[in-house]
Amino acid sequence: MINKENISYARLIVNLSNVLFKSTGISNYTKNVFPYLKSIAPILLSSEVHAGFESYLIPDNLTSEQGTKGHLNRLIWTQFQLPKIYRKLKSKLLFSPIPEAPLFSNCFSVVMVHDFIPLRFPKRFSPLTPYHLYYVPQVLNQSKHIICNSQSTAEDIVRFCHIPSNKITPILLAYDSNHFRPVIDERFNTRFPYFLYIGRHDPYKNISRLISAFANVPSNLECQLWLAGPSDNRYTPRLKEQIQELGLTNQVKFLDYVPYDDLPKIISGAIALVFPSLWEGFGLPVIEAMACGTPVITSNLSSLPEVAGDAAILIDPYNVAEITDAMQAIANDAGLRSHLSQLGLQRATQFSWEKTGKATVEVLKSFL
Template identity: 65%
Template structure:
């Protein structure tokens, strides 16, 4: 890690705050990890922990300023709370000491009631759309984030859908918001003919399977996905794989539902799948099914399309922005629509082939290079 920062050379310098990077990234950390290499034209200084820098070798190509490693989502609520305190009381001093004129945060967190100038990224406002009683995210989104956004120089977001939410929930003017669609890693790619028919090299002999990738929160709509799968004619000839970290609040309820339907042999809970292994199971699936009730962007949809895997996803929020005409769009509240789409994929080879070709063409419109270039253009306006 290059932590030797010459403070005298950093006037008007951009600093990029990366406390959320850790070894098992989810959506937001994936965004941060893939974006920062493309900010090179601005010669930023990265605020990154020594632990995180070991997992992201490209960080060594930037001036780096070491920060604590216990501020990540891996530490749960404690990490979140520590990060907020650090952001309010430590980050302003770093900003001052580095003589930086602009802070960029890949999450909507920044020091408030200070003279720090910053641009932030908003990924979604799902805790406001689907509030949970006693969740610490409720006051966070209702009171802290709106203050951050009101004091920011500019706001980035990951879709037009998220931009509309920022305007509607926080009354932020549209002129202060720039939507920038995201990208995908190059290791998400098509394996070629046969991978979906046999379930991938590591899956030979398994039944054809549908795949869901993501968390188990209720708004992800997995309970309807399970019901939809159970209603497929001859569903016992297929499997449904649910990839995503187990959650003691929600996973047992889903598993109990599977047991009630006597589908424990057909529906597999894979728990967390390492990021580098996701292309294996995506390529092996006959379709990725992502019937979420709301998304700020929807990485699983884009990553599946990049692999040429047919996609079934929701017709609301940002998901049509990502999928375009390359997926089967369903009403996520209508279980029978999900069933019909899955049954069509299971039985119609021509449909699978057509969706696969459309998916690859659609994915080619997205890249981290495009995301980075658009981000550099915005940040340059405030340096």
């Protein structure tokens, strides 16, 4: 830990002001990548001390735990306090795991971009729309370099921000191979085979079409559809109405939030993960399901083909009949399920946080 009487200097500082260190997407990325930065001896800007690293303590009211106020506090802190810390520590480079950095300052930065979904699927009155429309492009234009999580996201950066592609390095994400693996748990060895969806209930996740597709799967197959993910008062009630209208109340289960420890068990018990999202920056559930040996049905759009390769059934997420056909094929054909399971297990071995972390270090070293 650094105090005013004992100031260390670092060529690299890592901005962890937004990180909650619990199981959220960006926090998951950050906590898995930053251990690999030890070789370049960064100082972590964080509200807590991290073993094995030197930390510069910053306020603890800059995260989503404080809601909109937390985000606003962080943006103000980033603009006015972070440049002072950068100069105080005599830094050469700032690395941020989100696309945030001081504007109109002498701070050299490398930032990480996860997706542009708020611009592809804008929500009325959402602060994320102007944030991605005005602030993020300025950050990316002023940054020395940009890391992103897929070639698809790299193309969105070029499209929405007009950044030259040679300023962008896509580095695919990974999964916890010690956690996500085939697991047998009697609680999920149910009488009825079930398809599984994991994620939020936002419209771009395409759950409404998934439900419509499931309604067309022949009833003699006696399948269920389990929806794992937190309820959302904006969207979940309409999904429940749709299920009732289609007479699927007994076949579709809302699991709400599933604890991290239970995810491999519930994934392993499914006959397939169905993930027909209209757009993803990466799509972690796909690779996590493959690592559990569970067949995958997913979209042929955005980053999902990059993640799935040839180890999944790719469908047009706007075509309900295609989703139905894929689900019916999985339910009918044990040989197909076994084949996809083996392909998925092999595919998952190509992804590791070590590979992601080391590739990130190589980018950062080139600017130090």
